Amino acid sequence: MKIFFLRVKRFNNVFCYTHQILGAWTLLFFLTLSAFVTANSGDHFFVKVSLSEELRSLDESDSSNFGIYNKCIRRNAIRSIRFQDDQIAIINIGRGKEIVLSLTRPCLGIKRNGFIFSSRSNKLCERFDYFEVMETNMICQIDSIQPHIRLESEY
Numbered sequence: 474m475k476i477f478f479l480r481v482k483r484f485n486n487v488f489c490y491t492h493q494i495l496g497a498w499t500l501l502f503f504l505t506l507s508a509f510v511t512a513n514s515g516d517h518f519f520v521k522v523s524l525s526e527e528l529r530s531l532d533e534s535d536s537s538n539f540g541i542y543n544k545c546i547r548r549n550a551i552r553s554i555r556f557q558d559d560q561i562a563i564i565n566i567g568r569g570k571e572i573v574l575s576l577t578r579p580c581l582g583i584k585r586n587g588f589i590f591s592s593r594s595n596k597l598c599e600r601f602d603y604f605e606v607m608e609t610n611m612i613c614q615i616d617s618i619q620p621h622i623r624l625e626s627e628y
Contacts, residue, residue, distance in 0.1 A: 539570055539620040545598035546572065546618060556584040563621060564597075571621035580613035582606050588613075 536542075540550045552565040559579040564572040574597075576583075588604040590597070603614045 536620055539572055540566055541572065541618055541620065543598075544600075544618060545596040548592065548595050548597055551597065554590075556588075559583055564618075573617075573619050573621045575616045575619075576604070576613045577616040578613075580604065580606055580611055582609055582611070583613060 540546050546564070546566070550566050552567050554562050554564050554574070556562045559581055560576045562574040562576075564574055566572060583604060583606045586609065587607045589607060590602070590604055592598075592602050596602075597615070597618070599615050599618050601615075603612050605612055
């Protein structure tokens with residue numbers, strides 16, 4: 474059994490753009506897939522993923538791709554640190570990758586006045602390292618270091 478498509482066919486949101494002969498196994502695959510999607514989605518023809526499920530999957534992303542090992546990043550991997558406000562900083566590690574660094578509490582003036590970074594090793598680690606605000610000498614401990622993954626709406 475062979476079917477020749479001259480135009481675009483749609484099987485429950487699976488589009489086939491082709492001008493070639495499709496074999497019986499290919500057609501059976503598409504029909505089985507469309508029946509499976511229809512059976513699982515009820516009246517809907519597509520599966521919606523909620524924002525919370527998408528964020529949960531992002532939360533489980535591999536931090537080692539961003540150079541985060543044991544909640545630390547190497548200091549020589551850091552290209553720049555840019556504070557967004559008095560508690561959140563974006564660390565640029567190159568190749569278009571960024572890390573979000575958050576402090577345990579708001580550190581007044583860190584964005585405006587600048588900071589001095591103090592480290593006991595060649596790493597920047599959660600809960601162990603801290604920033605010192607210039608002029609006020611306020612100490613600000615690092616709370617978390619996480620990959621910065623942009624959502625599609627941010628582009």
